[in-house]
Amino acid sequence: MDTLLAHGLGGRSDLPLNGTAAIVGGGVAVLASFLALTVAWRRPRLRPDGGRLLPAALAGALGSPALTVAGRAAALAAAAGVVAVALAGPPGEDENLAPWALYVTFWVGLVPVSVLAGPVWRRVNPLRTLHAALCRLLRTDPAGRRPPVRAGYWPAAAWLTGFVWLELVAPHRANPRLVGALICGYAAINVAAALRYGSGWFARGDGFEVYSTLLARLCPLGRRPDGRLVVRTPLAGLAGVRPEPGLTAVACVLIGSTAFDGITRTTYWRDTVDPSSVVAGTVGLATAIAVVAVVYLAAMWACAALTASPAVASAVPAGREGAVPADTPAAAAALAPVGPAGETGASSGTPARRAAGRPDAGAPESASAGVPESVSSRRRAAALAGRFAPTLLPIALGYTVAHYFSFLLLEGQMTVILASDPFGAGWDLLGTAGHRIDYDLAGPALVAQVQVNAIVLGHIAATIASHDLALRVCPPGRAVRGQLPVAVVMVALTCAGLFALLSG
Template sequence: MDPNRGVPRRGLVWRFIQACIVAAAFLFVTDTVAASNAASGLSDASRESMRVPQWLYLSTGGAVIGASALLASFVTDRGFIREIHDWQRNRSLPDSVRRSAVAAVRALGVVGLVVVVYTGVTGPQIPTVSFAILVTFVGVRAGLTMVSYLVGNVWRVLNPWRTLTEYLPAGYVSYPSRVGRWPAVFGLFVLVWIELVTAITTRPAVLASVVVGYSIITITGAVLFTPDTWFHNADPVSVLFRFYGSVSPVTRDSTGVSVALPGSGLVESEPVDGFADVAFVIALIWELTFSGFVTTTAGAQFVESVVGFGVPPLLVYGSLLLGGYGVFAGAYWIGAKLTRRTIATYVTPQSLALRFAPPLLAIAAGYHLAHYAGFFVSMSPSLTTALTAPFSPPANPLVLTLPDWFGGLDIAFILLGHLLAIFVAHVTAYDLFPSRLQAIRSQYPFVAVMIGYTVLSLWIVSLPSATPPYLG
């Protein structure tokens, strides 16, 4: 029997509002705990000196996800769910304005690539004033990625390699369809490894060399397989920005821009359409978790203890990178199998894994915002100086000191990403299953996986930072 039969739409709206209020209350409690830690200067202290027990603050964060999932189950009216999801506003742009903007952004991307390589080789080898370092890691790694999931993906237009290869003859080799986006998965791990074990974040000349090597590979691939094929399937940077852009409330097409609710583009299984895409989405979450862990005191102590047994440092980092990813991917796959067993559906675990993977992109966006928002804000004056005077670096670069309460935002960003993921999973479940009971119960295993991701991320951001050992 339909539990909502006879319930007025106004009652359903009130239930949804109540759910949001309770979830916000949990979020406020958790944020207050984190803010009190930061205010006490505990971010640089040992964990034993925390005024609030760490287990309490971690369990509170996990409770936010669990409670929000339970509260979302009260919203079971399919028409109301679809009404929320389908809300959208469109705005057309004149062709002349759109063409001029595209041309300007493309030119900016090509000029930026040239200046990054030039200043990396000839400019000062000081990371805090180097145009190459600041633009690559503050502007692109942090800032442009945040723009992708907050405002919309502009990389397709800004991408300098796409702009260059569109003027070259291409399409000499057919791209094998069975390969899918596995090259992008492999490429993402390669980029994470290079960022970890090389000096590209501190030595501009090394960064310039890597950019040149990346340019050769990318241009060659685009010429062989056509730019559309290469950047849609094999280029890890393009796939990363496109996936993050699917979380954004703003989308762009040939006529103008559309504004919808955040995460609306994740429900129809776009952009995930294969197991390589699922692997890439999980890799986005894990690479942020991995990067965060190895730059904490706990991560440094773990590496040092394992190396103490005679294991080479690079083997320790490599095993942690791949082994941790295996744990994350395995947990998600177990969740898909448990879902099928729990609700006794004809839908296969493979199909469930594909349909429930897009909500994970909201989690990845929350993780990224938590890891890089403070970094971007503190380095924004230096980035601004580099952009306005790329060939005249200042003698004393300006770096902002963030207030103590800013650390509490890291917790809020992680939890908000998970709350959005739960809402998208809720809409997906009701789109997939005809039974309300099946739709509700299908989310439980995946929510359990999300809670595990949440607690681990909250634990990492609560730890003092440290320099990864054994990496020159």
């Protein structure tokens, strides 16, 4: 069980692919996409405030309070059931529902649900339900006080780092009693934090909600600034993500952890590292995340240098509330948090726009949104890193699909099988007791195609999002030059990701 949980896939030696051809072809595809963009994509096209309105009846049904209440009740009941089974169900890892529900159905299943249906977990998060109930019981204001400004997404980045360490490195991670205790501890700490800092804590501090909400930016369903539901270009949601402290860290943790998962299944790792070594696993995971962060920050530093007088977006994105003047601290740092707005697939906006007005979403952002010349290169690079961090999300999605597609489709069946008799009492509630995993659902050919295409398409999507943003925030005529380091990194990461994927 630990081996299954640590690795989203089995061995890949049976995948019907020519590894060298796939790696070279993937790198060429990403490079070709960048070259095509420089010719055909000369102005920003991704509009976070655009999209086609959904029919009123459908939008009303999707936004119905009754649907929210039903979803929250179901999520709370499911979470309570998993904890009960973890603590009182069968002690064996292979017989207990809880590890499968947490590591497979929830952690991996949260990705397709968020990308296809939007920030569903934010809407039904049982921790929000518990917090609201406690606030009513204690007669306290659920809004509370705002978290420290500089906290940003750092608490979520820390939680996500801890979880991926648990999933990929920690010993006995599939022990049902440990799983139950960890779920309870996680819930207690985050609800306590929300009692102090208000419900806004979950939007920045709850690792799972942040994970779901950020991936939901890639959902074709979203909300315009006026709150109305629309169908939009999937990448358009990324243009509305506001740069905040810790956002880069979250993206690097997501990419680095899946990269490490791939590395652990290469021939080199298996032949040279003891898979049971916690120290080796911890160092490897930390190194993978650090390498991704260093490569990304180096690309942003090079981008800042090549654009000479880089213009970075203000904390308020184009098409929303107008640019922040260059002489403000927000423009100088480009990292100031702006609160919990935008927690859905596209931000809900504000009731009134500022007097500065809304810049044309199809034009580059005003130079006033940039960092002044007096700001150091390091500060400019850091500002660019925060502004471009959302463009890493398609890569994280591609890596996740590549590494966990078959894991969810195959091992995910165990959740349904075990749910039929959760306490080992001889029940057959769903008629699936005694069933076995049907491995014919995903043959080697299908798995190989999904894996390679997910990685390549993820990098191409990130290249598109990054190019569009560069046109929006870089000085006129310098966007392509500034994107050269990014293009190099995209090609390198594509080849590295495919190499790790196909060298098992």
